[in-house]
Amino acid sequence: MNELRKDPIIDNLVIISTERGRRPLDYKRKKEKKKKNYCVFCEGNESKTPPEKYAFREEGTLENTPGWKVRVVPNKYPALEMEDGKPIIEKVGIYEKMNGLGVHEVIIETPHHFENLDKLSIDNITLILKTYQQRYLSIFEDERIKYILIFKNYGIDGGASLEHSHSQLIATPIIPKRIEEELNGSTKYFHLKKRCIFCEYINQEIQFKERIIKETEKYVAISAFAARFPFETWVLPKFHNAYYEEISDDEIFDLARMMKEILFRINNKLNNPPYNFIIHTAPSKKFSTDEWTDLDKKYHWHIEIIPRLTKIAGFEWGTGFYINPTSPEEAAKVLR
């Protein structure tokens, strides 16, 4: 019989439905081959993007010219844009609108068109992770920004509209719903037990072993207990910290190794599937409410990696629940 599992943090349900007898390798799919046309993210085409906001560059090279290793530019078609002024809420009857204040940037992960993230050098991945940190620090200086989401869409079915390896950043003047759910869950647990729920989660998983994919000195990669998607993998720091932007150089280096290895295994075992990854981190330190205080003790940053192997359809839209045809224990076995 199938099993319903509740996510311990956000209190959501997943149906682990293995009865179709779908085996992990049944998800294998045709590889998307990169076919280079003209690409605005490639080295040499710097003038075709909006002017860069940040870059790791070889010494002596100029902004918006070749010589960079990682480069951050505003999204040409931003979902949100920063302007002078404040978030303005407009009410019309029962409706509420707000102006689209925020930041939307693209992190170009390599100057080279054909290199995917899991094939980049550890040094290159380290620079990408360091770039993320720098953007958090810099954008959080704006007091209007409450949250920054950094994520990667890979592959056409993963939502990537350009194939050159990149990730994205969207900063918002409000706390996103999903983060609100995490903050509520971890706050509730903290009031009950005076401990971080993520720390408990990690301890329990290390003890159970069956969902562990890989452990390094500082991180653990786990098949999430209530994984919404087949092979959904969480990378969690074993040290407690709510804020990604406080990551040290050592911690970045170890994370680069972990991310390369996990993405390589997903690519390798599941035949280069589309995927998304998302950094879950606490809101701006300048932000707190009566409900949400001392988030440094309660929240715990981590990265969620979602291979996109199943379709989201009527059941998921109608319920907010998910059906996952591969058990997390089996997924961990395959990726281990």
Next chain:
Amino acid sequence: MNELRKDPIIDNLVIISTERGRRPLDYKRKKEKKKKNYCVFCEGNESKTPPEKYAFREEGTLENTPGWKVRVVPNKYPALEMEDGKPIIEKVGIYEKMNGLGVHEVIIETPHHFENLDKLSIDNITLILKTYQQRYLSIFEDERIKYILIFKNYGIDGGASLEHSHSQLIATPIIPKRIEEELNGSTKYFHLKKRCIFCEYINQEIQFKERIIKETEKYVAISAFAARFPFETWVLPKFHNAYYEEISDDEIFDLARMMKEILFRINNKLNNPPYNFIIHTAPSKKFSTDEWTDLDKKYHWHIEIIPRLTKIAGFEWGTGFYINPTSPEEAAKVLR
């Protein structure tokens, strides 16, 4: 500048992002052509499905033989299954599991392989909608069932694994998260204003006109104010009722005409896109909690239709918010 809109019922945010200048017809896509192979849902193959639970049949025809017009069978690979016994919650440390109790059925909408829902006769669609009603009434007799979700996945990217026209029913021993959000939103509004928020919503839309797609005697089809997806369309009864299963024959007939017309327009204007539709209705009448009482006054059944034209990716998984590149006002203009 882009606009953030809040859904008045479930308090979720959508970014209406029209800056990419994507025009409605840019979503046009290659038609999926039906190519018939052997199909277990076709007339004559009744023995290849699990035995039927319900059917509209020509007089004198036997169960599980030809002669039916609409036929309901258990899903061969059910996400949930009813057995004797109760929902059992098992706790392991911070984790909770439940046995997968529930019902998962398929409503085969026509005996003919090549007929899509919007091409069926009004009489046939009336029988489908009546079948839904009968399944609500029958399955809600089981006191363990708290919620029944009826939905349709159409097209491969809409999540349909078989191309023969069908919808699905999943009944659960718990209230789904998304329904919980709707019940919370409508309860909060009722306490404040002593009125049904959906009735207010409909009145406001009829007054504003700009998002109305079509009005019939008993229903209105609207581009949702905070549509998560381009061309997301809600069909709402203008009469107040929380329970789809209380629908009268007249109301079913008018709904059949409305659904046929709206699905035909979506097919026609957007080149036969994949879509999902979901009936949103109140939980079992036998169910109430201290928080959720008198749901008959507060909730209002309706149908949400979601053409699947955009990809859900990192931003949506990370925030729970949506980016919609077509404004609801423009979508209504196209479908009107």
